[in-house]
Amino acid sequence: MFQKTLIEEANWKIMLRTDGQAQEATLAEVVIRKLFQVAANGSPHALGHVLRTIIDAQSLNQALIRDEVEQGRQIKERLQKRLDQAVHEGADPVWVVPHPDDIVVIEDEGWSVKGPVDEEGLKPIRQTVAMRDVFLLQSTLDERLALASQRDDPALPFAETAGSASLVFAGMLNDSLPERFRKPETEMMGDLMKYRRLTKRELLKLTRGAWSVIKQPKPRGTTIPPWRDVSPRMERLIGIINEVLDRIRDGTLKDDRAVAEKLCEMIERTTRRTCSG
Numbered sequence: 001m002f003q004k005t006l007i008e009e010a011n012w013k014i015m016l017r018t019d020g021q022a023q024e025a026t027l028a029e030v031v032i033r034k035l036f037q038v039a040a041n042g043s044p045h046a047l048g049h050v051l052r053t054i055i056d057a058q059s060l061n062q063a064l065i066r067d068e069v070e071q072g073r074q075i076k077e078r079l080q081k082r083l084d085q086a087v088h089e090g091a092d093p094v095w096v097v098p099h100p101d102d103i104v105v106i107e108d109e110g111w112s113v114k115g116p117v118d119e120e121g122l123k124p125i126r127q128t129v130a131m132r133d134v135f136l137l138q139s140t141l142d143e144r145l146a147l148a149s150q151r152d153d154p155a156l157p158f159a160e161t162a163g164s165a166s167l168v169f170a171g172m173l174n175d176s177l178p179e180r181f182r183k184p185e186t187e188m189m190g191d192l193m194k195y196r197r198l199t200k201r202e203l204l205k206l207t208r209g210a211w212s213v214i215k216q217p218k219p220r221g222t223t224i225p226p227w228r229d230v231s232p233r234m235e236r237l238i239g240i241i242n243e244v245l246d247r248i249r250d251g252t253l254k255d256d257r258a259v260a261e262k263l264c265e266m267i268e269r270t271t272r273r274t275c276s277g
Helices: 002-010 027-040 045-088 119-152 164-176 185-196 200-213 227-249 256-271
Strands: 013-018 021-026 103-106 110-113
Touching: 021 027, 045 103, 045 110, 119 164, 119 185, 119 200, 164 185, 164 227
Parallel strands: none
Antiparallel strands: 013 021, 103 110
């Protein structure tokens, strides 16, 4: 316990002024500098004792880190065996948790977990994956309905960017996912090609059903405007979110209720629409 406290104090950073300039240094570095100064005057014993104690504590700390690194490796190996068994039994490796790819072992530091460890942690990821796939489908429907409208009335200009907003949203959601849950661009293009082979009726039915599955039902044939029309609203929304995040960081907003109320207030002010709870 003493050595642990000592190493924490030794790593404490302070500001020093050297030749008129401010420099950051740890207490251990200050002691070492002082030791050499005292040694030059012929009396290093007292500070030398402190230095030896710090070195001993650092050695212990390194040993603890090595143990932690080894522990991380062992956990990763056990999870890999568990994953291999699950795949052998027919499971989708992407959704197996805890996943060995989420155990990050860093030499000279230790190990950490960067992903979900249970089904509860997977819930928001499943929701994001589902919404990404819905927007891919919606993009195809937006494009198809724009083509149909132009075909029915040649006087109408075809919106060449029809489906662009839905495609942007799908890409943003995909990028927000942990790496192993993301779809490669080639796979997303494959999905779009598959959807484009569907009939208009099939697309309408499938898209409406997909929105219902994620509990955001929309009327049959609902479309999303092109990105050029949506982007100004998105920019305003991003500005609102950033402002709320700043208020959370500075302590102005301290709980979920206060955050929700502030978001509603700002959205109402910006869009002039009622923000329902």
